[in-house]
Amino acid sequence: xxxxxxxxxxxLDAEQAERRFAVSTDVxxxxxxxxxxxxMRLYDTGLTVDGDLVLEPxxxxxxxxxxxxxxxxLTVDGDLxxxxxxxxxxxxxxGDLRARNVFVAGEPNVVVRGDLTTSNxxxxxxxxxxxxxxxSTTARIVINTSGFNMVFAEKPQAFxxxxxxxxNVASDIDDELELEDVPATGLLDHGGTNFAAIRAALxxxxxxxxxGISSDAS
Numbered sequence: 001x002x003x004x005x006x007x008x009x010x011x012l013d014a015e016q017a018e019r020r021f022a023v024s025t026d027v028x029x030x031x032x033x034x035x036x037x038x039x040m041r042l043y044d045t046g047l048t049v050d051g052d053l054v055l056e057p058x059x060x061x062x063x064x065x066x067x068x069x070x071x072x073x074l075t076v077d078g079d080l081x082x083x084x085x086x087x088x089x090x091x092x093x094x095g096d097l098r099a100r101n102v103f104v105a106g107e108p109n110v111v112v113r114g115d116l117t118t119s120n121x122x123x124x125x126x127x128x129x130x131x132x133x134x135x136s137t138t139a140r141i142v143i144n145t146s147g148f149n150m151v152f153a154e155k156p157q158a159f160x161x162x163x164x165x166x167x168n169v170a171s172d173i174d175d176e177l178e179l180e181d182v183p184a185t186g187l188l189d190h191g192g193t194n195f196a197a198i199r200a201a202l203x204x205x206x207x208x209x210x211x212g213i214s215s216d217a218s
Contacts, residue, residue: 006047012040012069021069021092026111026132029088031067038089039066046072046095053099055082055091055108063087064108070094073114079203082108085127096135101202104129104148121202122158124148125195141208145195182209 014035017023023031031038053076057064064084069092074080076099082091083105096114104110106127115135116122122142124131130149137156144150144162155169161182162171173182201208 006049006053007043009041009043012042014040016040017042017069021094023069023090023092026113026134027090027092027109028130029090029107029109031088031090034087037065041066041068043068043070043074046070046074048075048077050077052076052078053080055080055089057084064089068092073098076100079103081105082110084108084129088129102131103199103202104131120205122156123199123202124150141202143198143208 012020014032017040018032031040047070055064055066055068062084063086064082067090071094073095074093074097076097078099079101080097080099081103082089083103085106088107088109090109090111092111092113094113096117097112098117100118101120102110102116102118102122104124106129108129109132110130111132111134113134116133116137116139118139120140122131122137122139124144125148126146128147128149130151132151134153136154137152137158139156139158142150142156142158142160142162144160144167148166150162150167150169152167152169160167160169160172164171198208
């Protein structure tokens with residue numbers, strides 16, 4: 001399900017959003033500077049999505065034309081995918097976020113002021129976006145690559161892969177290993193990590209780790 005197919009929402013202006021939700025407390029993206037180009041969509045009584053939720057730019061556009069605030073919990077029966085390149089966006093959930101997988105790519109700011117729980121994975125990739133979780137985080141595996149950033153109030157209950165300069169918790173792989181050393185052979189492309197293949201494997205619920213590296217995610 002795309003953002004355009006979601007239930008009815010209200011539109012806030014940037015100052016209303018800041019007064020009511022103190023968005024900039026957790027969101028670094030300077031959203032007020034782009035208020036004319038991006039709608040501020042408010043879901044005032046929580047949001048439950050049957051299937052997947054895809055918050056991505058429409059064809060021919062490289063940035064996401066809306067920001068979203070969910071008051072209460074966001075529950076996605078399938079996967080949550082949010083991306084933006086060529087400009088940022090944000091998703092703010094004031095309660096808990098639950099999904100099968102959470103995929104964030106590019107420059108979005110995703111803030112969960114409650115708990116983040118996935119039955120499988122959390123995968124942040126590319127271009128200096130950020131995921132902030134103010135409560136607990138539970139998943140099988142958390143992956144943080146290629147300039148993406150993650151900030152957790154508590155160490156995730158998960159197998160964590162990520163560069164120490166880009167997250168505030170320790171990785172669960174040996175310090176001598178690079179991220180390219182971790183994925184299974186079929187998830188590499190000319191020796192480098194094939195991020196599309198990793199995402200596909202996570203969506204299918206399969207292992208992404210090479211033999212010899214074990215975790216609950218494998």
